[in-house]
Amino acid sequence: xxxxxxxxxxxxxxxFGASAQEITVMSxxxxxxxxxxxxxxxxxxxxxxxxxxSVDADNPATPIKAQVExxxxxxxxADVEYADAVRLCDEGLLEEIDPSILPDGADGTPAMxxxxxxxxxxxxxxxxxxxxxxxxxxxxxxxNPPTTIADFFDLETYPGKRGLRKGAKANLEMALMADGxxxxxxxxxxxxxxxxxxxxDKLETIKDSVVWWEAGAQPPQLLADGExxxxxxxxxxxxxxxxxxxxxxxxIFDGQVYEYDGYVIPKGAPNLEAALDxxxxxxxxxxxxxxxxxISYGPARKSSGPLxxxxxxxxxxxxxxxPTAAENLQKALPSNFEFWADRDTELNERFNAWLAG
Amino acid sequence: xxxxxxxxxxxxxxxxxxxxxxKAALARSQARNRRRAFYLxxxxxxxxxxxxxxxxxxxxxxxxxxxxxYSWKDRDTGETVPLMVELREWFDANPAGTEPDEAAxxxxxxxxxxARETKSIGQIGTRINYEVSGTRSMFTSTARKAxxxxxxxxxAILDADDEWADPKxxxxxxxxxxxxxxxxxxxxxxxxxxADGNIVKVExxxxxxxxxxxxxxxxxxxxxxxTLVLGFPIAHLLATLPLSKSNLLMIFVLLPFWTSLxxxxxxxxxxxxxxxxxxDIGVAAGLIADENRIQMxxxxxxxxxxxxxxxxxxxxxxxxxxxxxxxxxxxxxARSLGATSWTAxxxxxxxxxxxxxxxxxxxxxxxxxxxxxxxxxxGGSSGQLISNLIAFHMQKSLNWSLAAALASLLLAGVLLLxxxxxxxxxIDNLKLG
Numbered sequence: 001x002x003x004x005x006x007x008x009x010x011x012x013x014x015x016f017g018a019s020a021q022e023i024t025v026m027s028x029x030x031x032x033x034x035x036x037x038x039x040x041x042x043x044x045x046x047x048x049x050x051x052x053x054s055v056d057a058d059n060p061a062t063p064i065k066a067q068v069e070x071x072x073x074x075x076x077x078a079d080v081e082y083a084d085a086v087r088l089c090d091e092g093l094l095e096e097i098d099p100s101i102l103p104d105g106a107d108g109t110p111a112m113x114x115x116x117x118x119x120x121x122x123x124x125x126x127x128x129x130x131x132x133x134x135x136x137x138x139x140x141x142x143x144n145p146p147t148t149i150a151d152f153f154d155l156e157t158y159p160g161k162r163g164l165r166k167g168a169k170a171n172l173e174m175a176l177m178a179d180g181x182x183x184x185x186x187x188x189x190x191x192x193x194x195x196x197x198x199x200x201d202k203l204e205t206i207k208d209s210v211v212w213w214e215a216g217a218q219p220p221q222l223l224a225d226g227e228x229x230x231x232x233x234x235x236x237x238x239x240x241x242x243x244x245x246x247x248x249x250x251x252i253f254d255g256q257v258y259e260y261d262g263y264v265i266p267k268g269a270p271n272l273e274a275a276l277d278x279x280x281x282x283x284x285x286x287x288x289x290x291x292x293x294x295i296s297y298g299p300a301r302k303s304s305g306p307l308x309x310x311x312x313x314x315x316x317x318x319x320x321x322x323p324t325a326a327e328n329l330q331k332a333l334p335s336n337f338e339f340w341a342d343r344d345t346e347l348n349e350r351f352n353a354w355l356a357g
Numbered sequence: 358x359x360x361x362x363x364x365x366x367x368x369x370x371x372x373x374x375x376x377x378x379x380k381a382a383l384a385r386s387q388a389r390n391r392r393r394a395f396y397l398x399x400x401x402x403x404x405x406x407x408x409x410x411x412x413x414x415x416x417x418x419x420x421x422x423x424x425x426x427y428s429w430k431d432r433d434t435g436e437t438v439p440l441m442v443e444l445r446e447w448f449d450a451n452p453a454g455t456e457p458d459e460a461a462x463x464x465x466x467x468x469x470x471x472a473r474e475t476k477s478i479g480q481i482g483t484r485i486n487y488e489v490s491g492t493r494s495m496f497t498s499t500a501r502k503a504x505x506x507x508x509x510x511x512x513a514i515l516d517a518d519d520e521w522a523d524p525k526x527x528x529x530x531x532x533x534x535x536x537x538x539x540x541x542x543x544x545x546x547x548x549x550x551x552a553d554g555n556i557v558k559v560e561x562x563x564x565x566x567x568x569x570x571x572x573x574x575x576x577x578x579x580x581x582x583x584t585l586v587l588g589f590p591i592a593h594l595l596a597t598l599p600l601s602k603s604n605l606l607m608i609f610v611l612l613p614f615w616t617s618l619x620x621x622x623x624x625x626x627x628x629x630x631x632x633x634x635x636x637d638i639g640v641a642a643g644l645i646a647d648e649n650r651i652q653m654x655x656x657x658x659x660x661x662x663x664x665x666x667x668x669x670x671x672x673x674x675x676x677x678x679x680x681x682x683x684x685x686x687x688x689x690x691a692r693s694l695g696a697t698s699w700t701a702x703x704x705x706x707x708x709x710x711x712x713x714x715x716x717x718x719x720x721x722x723x724x725x726x727x728x729x730x731x732x733x734x735x736g737g738s739s740g741q742l743i744s745n746l747i748a749f750h751m752q753k754s755l756n757w758s759l760a761a762a763l764a765s766l767l768l769a770g771v772l773l774l775x776x777x778x779x780x781x782x783x784i785d786n787l788k789l790g
Contacts, residue, residue: 062752068432087755090479090497092432161631166738167753211655212737226632267432338494345754346490346563352746353565355738356572 022051023076023274026063029056030217031240035294036079040282043290047281050274058215061088064266068093073268076275082124082260083337083344089123090341095265095272096122097279105303106285114285119260119300125283126262128291129298131323131332132170133256135238136230137223138248149255149331152230153178153206160229163222164203166212168351169340170257173333174232175202177255183333190339196347200354212355223249235323239296243316251321253328259335262300298324413768420541420761425484426533429477438475441468445534453554457527462511465521469496469503487756488529488540488549495520524552541762566746566763573743574770576661577725583665584672584721585714592676592713597685607677614670622731625663629654629735655737663735668724672717679713715782723771743767 025041027033033056041052055075057063061084067073080088088094102125105114112120119126134152138145146158153175164171176186176195179202189195211228213219219233220241235251242249263279265272281287288299289307296318299308308318319325323332371379427445429438443464451461472478482496499517506513514521528550532540543549543556547564551557558564591610595603613621628634631650639645653659683706691701729744736745743763750760778784 059752062755065755087479087483090476091483092429092476092480207738210738214733225630227630342486342491342493345486345756348749348754349563349565352749353563353568356565356568356741 021049021271021274022053023271023278024053024055024074025077025079025278026055026057026060026075027079028058028060028216030237031244031295032216032236032297035291035297036282038294039287039291040278043287044278044281048274048277050277052278059084061085064088064264065091065093068267071268073266073270075266076269076271077263077265077278079127079261080124080264082126082262083335083340085124085262085264086121086337087341088264089121093267094123095267095269097125097265097276101276101280103280103284105301106307107303109303114301114303116260116300116302119262124260124262124264125279126260126300127283127288128261128300129258129322129324130261131235131253131256131258132165132174132232133235133238133251133253133323134174134230134232135219135223135242135249135251137226138250140226140229145250146230146252147254149174149178149252150180152232152252152255153202155206155209158229161209161211161227162206163211163213163219163228163231163233165232166214166355168347169344170232170335171203171351172196172199172347173257173335174255175199177331177333178202183255183331186333187336187339190343190347196350200350203354220247220249223247235321236295236297239321243311243313243321253323254331256323256328256332257335258298258323258332259337260300261297292318292322296321296323298322416761417765419758420765421537421539423484423533423538423541423758424536425480426530427536429472429475429480431475438477440472440475440477440481441465441530441534442471444468444530448531448534453528453531454552457511459509459511461527462514462521463508466503466506466510466514469500472496473500473503484533485526485529487544487759488532489523489526492520492526492529528552528554541758542766544759545762545766566743569741569743569746570766570770572741573726573767576657576664576740576742577722580661580664580668580725581672581718581722583661584669585718587665588669588672588676588717589710589714592673592680595673595677596680596683610670610673613666618667618730621667622663622734625659625666625735626654629659629662654735655740657736657740659735659737660732660740660742663731664725664728667731668721671720671724675716675720676710676713679710679716683709711782715778719775719778722774726767726771 025036027036033054037052037054041054044050045052059080060075060078061080064075064078064080065088067075085094089096097120099112099120102111102115102120104111115126116129134149136146136158140160141158144157146152146154151158152162172190173186176189176199177183179198181189190199211222211231213222213231216234216237219228219231220237222228222231224241224247235253235256238249238251241247242251263282265275265279269275283300285301285303286307288301289304289309291297292299292304292308293310293312296311299305308322310316311318320327322328373379373382427440429440430436431438441464444461444467447461447464457465469478472481478497478500479493482493485496486493495518499514499521502517506517520526532538532550532554540550544559545566547559547567548556549559595606595610597603598606626633630636631652631654633654635653636645636650640647640650645651653662687705687709688701691705692698696704726742727744728742729748732740732742733745733748736742744767747760747763747767750756750763775784
């Protein structure tokens with residue numbers, strides 16, 4: 001009897017201890033947030049008993065800066081874009097993550113070879129590759145569908161409004177590619193004043209027909225309302241609208257601009273150890289492959305590729321919808337984070353002035 | 358008072374039952390009452406200080422100081438480390454415009470190496486990048502090499518990147534070393550400093566803030582005017598109808614007031630977009646050709662329509678509260694004395710509603726000047742206001758000092774208008790309800 005009592009007390013204490021442990025993970029919400037909850041948060045809680053609290057933000061990089069600077073950090077893990085991660089890391093706002101804690105791929109490839117080049121930095125472990133693409137409503141252009149990024153800027157052949165993200169990033173690159181610049185020359189050209197002028201001149205040709213969007217959920221809505229005929233968008237959002245909701249949207253990967261996105265830990269995170277465990281767990285081969293079942297963003301580990309199967313509907317093959325699929329990479333541009341970390345201020349100032357004028 | 362004191366001191370002192378002087382006892386009990394009253398107000402006072410005064414003070418100080426270049430808070434130890442010490446000494450010893458010599462480059466190298474060691478180089482680079490675009494990566498890449506550099510340092514640094522010779526960069530570093538700077542206010546007014554420290558306009562294609570300040574003020578004034586034109590008859594109707602009917606109508610004014618701002622804004626999108634309800638009706642009625650649908654949203658028109666609707670209750674309610682107690686017999690008396698209906702309105706009715714017009718106008722204008730979410734959603738490119746750029750610098754570019762400078766200018770503008778209003782109309786003439 002006494003033994004049972006001790007046992008139950010110990011068990012209760014353990015259970016209590018386990019349930020008291022929790023971490024806060026901040027991400028972008030929507031279909032993307034859901035994919036993370038299904039692929040990372042739930043399995044992590046099942047495995048470790050650590051509860052994961054999901055919090056959403058427009059861009060988690062902003063609250064991180066605010067919290068760390070104010071010395072009141074409540075987030076343990078945050079999902080941020082690559083350029084933001086580099087910038088925050090340089091400013092000393094993030095915990096450094098020792099890459100040696102990342103396990104090898106499921107097929108035995110060493111971790112550093114398994115991740116895509118540059119995907120693991122001092123502070124960031126990349127989880128996905130996402131892409132800015134353009135999409136159109138197939139019911140509008142049934143006879144002569146657009147196929148290249150140049151068609152996006154061609155108002156004569158493809159009349160109708162265009163949707164573009166309100167910001168310089170990705171728009172300038174796409175404008176130059178549409179103007180005939182090869183992807184590998186885009187950033188060299190944007191380093192020069194003439195190149196920037198050329199990009200803005202190209203944007204100017206469609207400026208009067210543009211509806212500007214800011215949140216990732218807007219472009220599918222604009223297309224569905226018939227408010228625009230074509231729009232740039234994050235590829236996962238169009239995929240979810242087209243495949244998940246059966247909208248007649250077609251994604252064009254020609255001229256896509258893709259970049260990394262992943263997990264960072266803010267400096268002074270309240271549960272550092274559990275946060276590291278979470279990042280390690282979420283970026284294992286299986287979990288990355290699992291996330292791709294929920295949204296069409298490419299996993300950051302090469303070993304996850306073969307494991308990516310069908311979408312959650314059980315019949316759509318995910319492979320061809322990934323921005324990293326070979327046939328989608330023929331005219332594709334990896335976003336240059338260093339360029340944007342440097343030129344962001346200047347080009348967005350000019351973009352804002354161009355927009356308002 | 359002194360007479361009274363003198364009087365009591367000459368006569369026998371009054372005491373309470375337990376022998377204490379009455380005056381002291383009274384003072385004590387009054388002080389206790391005052392303290393008690395203060396305790397009651399204290400929660401609100403603390404609330405205002407914590408949630409309003411401190412943030413505004415912080416914002417103001419952020420707009421004139423940016424420690425990014427010269428101070429680093431080590432978050433592991435909590436210590437504050439001074440940065441670029443040698444370079445700042447060189448700046449102090451040499452006046453602005455001095456050609457940087459070997460000593461300057463040596464100081465720069467020491468600062469870069471130290472910054473690399475303390476991992477503060479990103480912060481330094483970001484700070485200077487606000488002033489001279491494209492320098493952020495120069496700082497990080499040169500700092501990486503700084504430790505191994507050999508004298509002469511001028512050559513070594515220029516070897517790493519010849520952009521280091523740019524006099525604009527040196528001027529920017531000198532400015533960034535100052536503990537108080539007005540540079541962010543200059544930037545917020547489309548001004549910058551050239552290499553010699555003179556204030557000049559930024560290039561035409563980058564100037565945006567002055568234009569947006571103007572647009573914000575003009576649009577806010579227009580929206581205020583529109584809410585007045587639309588709200589005045591409604592308020593009058595509400596004030597003159599019998600209470601049972603006016604209460605019902607009041608619900609129609611208040612219902613949108615209680616509805617979420619986002620819901621109201623997105624409803625306007627549904628109504629006004631080119632495939633929206635209004636255009637559809639126009640096309641169905643044959644008023645608009647299908648290919649010539651009117652663009653009423655994602656531009657200035659959209660911002661004006663949506664904001665006028667959203668801010669209308671803030672005009673109607675103060676007007677109503679002023680109109681309700683106006684006795685209708687004044688206007689009747691004026692009419693019976695021979696005034697036309699226009700004269701009676703202009704000379705008798707209108708003057709009595711001025712406190713309501715003032716209150717409603719001030720309220721709507723001040724709200725409109727700081728409006729953010731509606732222009733962001735329906736403003737497109739031409740309907741953006743200054744608050745959208747403040748949000749941009751808070752959330753995207755993370756240049757909080759510039760955001761603070763823009764916000765401070767906006768605050769100063771509103772205070773100026775408030776002061777003008779007080780001078781012209783009188784603030785005690787304001788009736789908010």
